[in-house]
Amino acid sequence: MKSDYNPPVTRTLTLIYATSTGHTEFVVDTLQAALGKILPDLRIIKQRAEVSTSEDLEKSDILLLACGSWNTGNVEGQLQPHMHELLTVRAAEAELKGKPAAAIGLGDDRYYFTARAAEKLTEYLIERQATLLLPTLIIINDPFDQTAKIEAWAKEFATAVSKLPAVHFKT
Numbered sequence: 011m012k013s014d015y016n017p018p019v020t021r022t023l024t025l026i027y028a029t030s031t032g033h034t035e036f037v038v039d040t041l042q043a044a045l046g047k048i049l050p051d052l053r054i055i056k057q058r059a060e061v062s063t064s065e066d067l068e069k070s071d072i073l074l075l076a077c078g079s080w081n082t083g084n085v086e087g088q089l090q091p092h093m094h095e096l097l098t099v100r101a102a103e104a105e106l107k108g109k110p111a112a113a114i115g116l117g118d119d120r121y122y123f124t125a126r127a128a129e130k131l132t133e134y135l136i137e138r139q140a141t142l143l144l145p146t147l148i149i150i151n152d153p154f155d156q157t158a159k160i161e162a163w164a165k166e167f168a169t170a171v172s173k174l175p176a177v178h179f180k181t
């Protein structure tokens with residue numbers, strides 16, 4: 011007999027971030043707290059870029075990348091050095107085709123190339139044909155009074171995750 015029971019779907023999100031002064035960490039912690047309330051079934055694996063591998067980007071149902079902009083290689087508007095190293099070397103060949111993904115980029119408006127990390131993270135995902143769930147969150151200047159913006163984005167992110175077909179989720 012066919013049952014109407016639909017077991018809860020276990021969703022996994024790998025959140026890979028890099029931070030130098032703690033700004034990105036604040037943003038991802040605020041996001042994680044908000045998602046915990048909206049999507050309690052979402053299992054979040056939060057880890058730093060410097061200890062991450064290509065397999066870490068590939069392993070979960072959903073991927074989220076976050077970091078600030080930096081003058082990596084003495085050129086402004088680049089990814090924070092640890093994220094730069096991960097995405098351009100260790101995970102340059104990551105297989106992300108069709109993977110639901112999103113990005114968060116930070117920056118400071120005292121720099122001419124403001125928050126270009128947001129563009130670079132988005133480009134990385136698009137080039138590997140990941141499925142962007144929503145426009146990249148851009149946080150300019152100190153994030154500490156931008157909680158409402160982060161929480162609003164968390165809500166949109168959660169809505170997009172909820173709409174994903176179950177086929178994306180491993181059980």
Ligand SMILES: Cc1cc2nc3c(=O)[nH]c(=O)nc-3n(C[C@H](O)[C@H](O)[C@H](O)COP(=O)(O)O)c2cc1C
Pocket residue numbers: 028029030031032033034035077078079080081085086087088090116117118119121122123124125126151152
């Ligand atoms: C050495 C250095 C270089 C930076 N270069 C840029 C830049 O090119 N563009 C930009 O928008 N912000 C730049 N920033 C600002 C950081 O991206 C911003 O403060 C961010 O919030 C830092 O996040 P994090 O502490 O998580 O690394 C730079 C900051 C430092 C200290």
